[in-house]
Amino acid sequence: WVQVDGEKATVRAIFKTAEGQYLRAGEVGARSGCWSMLKGGFSPRSSGFSQLYFE
Secondary structure, eight states: OBOBSSSEEEEEEEEEETTSOEEEEEEEEEEBTOOBOOEEOOOOSSOSOEEEEEO
């Protein structure tokens, strides 16, 4: 769940794999004052550590 300040914003969850590849995992159009569920999914092509980013 995410909440934003201001009017509205698109929030994305992105994984950066150990190989340096960026994979979009989910997205939501969030509005100020409302809790929004970030939905999505992805299938990893390899195992290992990843970093999770929000934009």
